[in-house]
Each structure stands twice: as C-alpha cells, then as structure tokens.
Amino acid sequence: MVEGNFKQRVIQVVKKIPYGKVTTYGTVATLAGLPRGGRLVGGILHFCSEDQDLPWQRIINRFGYISTKCLEHPKALQKALLEDEGVEVSKDFIVDLKKYGWWGEQNF
DNA sequence: AAGGTGACTAACA
DNA sequence: ATGTTAGCCACCT
Numbered sequence: 731m732v733e734g735n736f737k738q739r740v741i742q743v744v745k746k747i748p749y750g751k752v753t754t755y756g757t758v759a760t761l762a763g764l765p766r767g768g769r770l771v772g773g774i775l776h777f778c779s780e781d782q783d784l785p786w787q788r789i790i791n792r793f794g795y796i797s798t799k800c801l802e803h804p805k806a807l808q809k810a811l812l813e814d815e816g817v818e819v820s821k822d823f824i825v826d827l828k829k830y831g832w833w834g835e836q837n838f
Numbered sequence: 839a840a841g842g843t844g845a846c847t848a849a850c851a
Numbered sequence: 852a853t854g855t856t857a858g859c860c861a862c863c864t
Contacts, residue, residue, distance in 0.1 A: 734861055755846050759859075767859040768846030776845060777862060791846065798845045808845095 737774045739763060744775075747788045750816045751832035752825050754792045761834050772797070779803055787811035794831075796823040 739762040746761075747753055755768035764770065775786040779802075787808040791797045796805045796819075809819045817830050 736860060737862095756848085759846080764859055766847065766857085768848095769844055769858085770846090770860050772845035773843085773861060774845095779845095786845085789845075796845080800845065803845075 734774075736762060736764060736767065736770055737778065740771055740774050741778065741782050741784060744784050744786065744789060747785060747832055750830070752788045752790055752794075752812065752817060752827065752830045753832045753834075754827070755789060756792055757833055758789060776800060776803070785811075788815075788832075790825060792827075794825040794827040796825075 740758055743758050743761045755771040756765070758771045759765065759767035762771070771789060775784065775789055778784060779786045786803070790808075796808050798805055798808060805823045809823055812819050812825065817825060819825050
C-alpha cells in the first residue's frame with residue numbers, strides 16, 4: 731500500500747524536523763534507516779517536495795549548502811523558505827549547521 | 839520491463 | 852594528504 735517504505739520513512743523523519751532547524755541528507759537517511767542513503771533522500775524530496783507538505787527546504791548537504799540543482803526547486807526558493815523560518819542563509823546559500831543544525835534528538 | 843539517474847556520504851587506495 | 856570507488860532505493864524514460 732505504500733509506494734516505498736523508505737520514502738514514507740524519510741517523509742516521517744523530515745516532518746519531525748523542528749521549525750527553524752535544518753539537517754543533512756545523511757542524517758535524514760540515517761534516521762530513516764539508511765546510513766548511506768543520502769541520495770535517496772534528495773531524490774525523494776525532488777519528487778515529493780510539495781506533495782506531502784514536507785519542509786524539504788530544511789534538508790541540505792553536510793556542508794550546509796543548498797545542493798538543489800533543479801530549476802524546479804531553485805536555491806533562491808529554499809533560501810527564502812529558510813529565512814522565513816528564521817534560519818540565516820548566506821549569499822552563497824550556506825547555512826550554519828553549528829547554529830541551526832538538527833541531528834535527530836532534540837536537546838531537552 | 840529493464841536500465842539509468844540522482845538535491846549524498848563515507849570508506850579505500 | 853587527495854582522488855576514486857562503492858552503496859543506498861525510488862522514480863523516470
């Protein structure tokens with residue numbers, strides 16, 4: 731009934747990302763159960779970006795850089811969405827992971 | 839239906 | 852130290 735277990739898993743993880751935080755593909759993949767499945771995360775987000783009400787903009791590569799190369803999901807859009815959440819994005823589309831990075835477990 | 843690509847990361851030589 | 856290879860699984864042609 732699910733089209734892809736991993737896709738659904740990733741969606742759940744992405745939805746769990748707190749507002750105003752960002753994380754990496756590798757982290758999402760790991761939380762989804764695939765430590766090396768970073769590519770899938772990107773691919774899945776590409777196809778399900780706005781179909782699942784996913785905060786796809788909070789997913790960036792491990793450098794904190796917006797790696798979207800698709801014109802359908804422009805970096806400018808992602809940058810705008812992040813800034814709208816209060817996340818600072820440099821003019822080179824780099825986010826400070828030390829400050830906004832989220833690594834799965836919220837620090838209670 | 840089968841093969842190729844992909845918004846990545848890490849390990850190996 | 853840098854460069855190259857390997858792996859993950861879903862979507863598209």
